Amino acid sequence: MKKISLLGATGSIGWQTCDILKNHPEEFQLVAFSAGKNIEKTQEIIRNLQPELVSVQEEKDALALKNEFPHIHFTYGQEGLIEVATHPETSIVVNAVLGSVGLPSTLAAIRMGKTIAIANKETLVTAGHLVMEEAKKHRVPILPVDSEHSAIFQSLNGENPKQIKRLILTASGGAFRDKTRDELKHVTVKEALNHPNWSMGAKITIDSATMMNKGLEVIEAHVLFDIPFDQIDVLLHKESIIHSMVEFHDTSVIAQLGTPDMRVPIQYALSYPDRLPLIGGKPLNLAEIGSLHFKEVDFERFKALKLAYEAGRTGGTILTAMNAANEAAVQLFLQEKIAFLEIEEIIERIMDSHNNVLQPDLETILHVDKETRKKVLQMVQ
Numbered sequence: 001m002k003k004i005s006l007l008g009a010t011g012s013i014g015w016q017t018c019d020i021l022k023n024h025p026e027e028f029q030l031v032a033f034s035a036g037k038n039i040e041k042t043q044e045i046i047r048n049l050q051p052e053l054v055s056v057q058e059e060k061d062a063l064a065l066k067n068e069f070p071h072i073h074f075t076y077g078q079e080g081l082i083e084v085a086t087h088p089e090t091s092i093v094v095n096a097v098l099g100s101v102g103l104p105s106t107l108a109a110i111r112m113g114k115t116i117a118i119a120n121k122e123t124l125v126t127a128g129h130l131v132m133e134e135a136k137k138h139r140v141p142i143l144p145v146d147s148e149h150s151a152i153f154q155s156l157n158g159e160n161p162k163q164i165k166r167l168i169l170t171a172s173g174g175a176f177r178d179k180t181r182d183e184l185k186h187v188t189v190k191e192a193l194n195h196p197n198w199s200m201g202a203k204i205t206i207d208s209a210t211m212m213n214k215g216l217e218v219i220e221a222h223v224l225f226d227i228p229f230d231q232i233d234v235l236l237h238k239e240s241i242i243h244s245m246v247e248f249h250d251t252s253v254i255a256q257l258g259t260p261d262m263r264v265p266i267q268y269a270l271s272y273p274d275r276l277p278l279i280g281g282k283p284l285n286l287a288e289i290g291s292l293h294f295k296e297v298d299f300e301r302f303k304a305l306k307l308a309y310e311a312g313r314t315g316g317t318i319l320t321a322m323n324a325a326n327e328a329a330v331q332l333f334l335q336e337k338i339a340f341l342e343i344e345e346i347i348e349r350i351m352d353s354h355n356n357v358l359q360p361d362l363e364t365i366l367h368v369d370k371e372t373r374k375k376v377l378q379m380v381q
Contacts, residue, residue, distance in 0.1 A: 008097035055080025128223030150265035151243035215308020
C-alpha cells in the first residue's frame with residue numbers, strides 16, 4: 001500500500017485526488033494533508049479518509065478542528081505544509097497547492113526522499129532548476145500530474161529521450177478561443193470561468209482563458225523533460241482528446257488520448273508504473289466524437305503564451321516575476337478590479353521592468369515573488 005501526503009486537498013486537483021484514494025482503499029492510504037480555509041471540505045476529507053496529520057492555513061482553524069477530532073494531529077501555516085510533506089510514513093507527496101507557496105514544502109519532501117507527484121505549476125516554473133537539481137541529488141522521481149505532461153510522460157515510456165524531435169502540447173484555447181482581441185475587452189469573470197472542456201479551479205480556468213496556463217506548461221515541459229524551448233510547440237485542439245504528443249526523429253508521433261478527466265493523470269501518477277481501473281471514468285469513443293480539430297497558435301492573439309515563451313528562454317528570476325504577476329493579476333480580475341486584457345498587460349509591464357538574476361537561490365526567488373505581488377497591487381491603486 002502506498003502512503004500519501006496531499007498538499008492542497010480542498011482544491012480541484014486535491015479533491016479529485018481524494019476521490020481516487022477513496023475509490024482504491026486497498027492501494028492507497030492518506031496519512032497527511034493540507035488545506036486552506038475551506039474547513040467544511042477539510043472536515044469531510046477527515047471523516048472519509050482518516051489521516052494522521054492535517055495542516056490548515058490559520059491557527060484558529062487548527063485549534064477548532066482539534067476539538068472536533070482529538071485523535072488527529074493538527075498544524076498550520078507554511079511550517080504545517082512542510083510537516084505534511086515530510087511525514088515519516090509518506091512515500092508519495094502530491095503537490096496540488098496553488099501558487100509558489102508549494103515550493104519550500106516540495107524541496108523539503110525531496111530532501112527526505114519522497115516521490116513527488118506534481119500538479120503545482122508554479123513550483124517548477126519559478127524554481128525548476130532547484131527542484132530538478134535536488135531530485136537528481138536525492139534520486140527522487142518527479143511524476144507529472146498535469147494532463148499534458150502526463151501524456152508526454154506516457155508517450156515516452158520505453159523510448160530513447162535522445163531521439164525526440166519535439167514535444168507538442170495541445171491546448172483547448174479556453175473559454176474565449178473563438179473571440180478576437182477586440183471582443184475580449186469587455187468579457188466578464190463569469191464568462192471566463194466557463195471552460196468548454198475541463199472542470200478546474202478558478203485560477204487555472206482564468207489561466208486557460210488567457211493561455212498563460214499553456215505558457216506555464218511549456219516551461220514545465222522544458223524543466224521536466226530537459227527539452228529546449230525551440231523543440232516545444234503548442235497546437236490548438238478544441239476537443240481536448242489528444243492530451244499531448246511526442247514527435248521523434250523518424251517522423252513517428254506518439255500521442256496519449258482520453259476523455260477530459262483530470263482523475264486519469266492523477267491516478268496514473270499515484271499508481272505508476274501500474275494502472276488501476278478508473279471508477280466512474282468515461283471510456284473514449286472516437287466513433288461517437290467523429291472528428292478532431294487542430295489549429296496553429298496565433299501568438300499575437302494569445303499574448304500571454306508569447307510572454308511565457310520569452311520568460312522561459314530568458315530564464316532566472318524573470319520566471320518568478322512573470323508567475324507572481326500573473327497570480328496577482330488573475331486575483332484582481334476575479335475580484336473585478338481589472339479587465340480581462342489587463343492581466344497580460346500587467347505581466348508584460350512587470351517583465352519589462354524586471355532586473356533579472358540567473359540561477360537564483362530559494363531566498364531570492366521568494367523575495368522576487370513577494371516584491372512582484374506588491375508592485376502589481378501598486379499598479380492598480
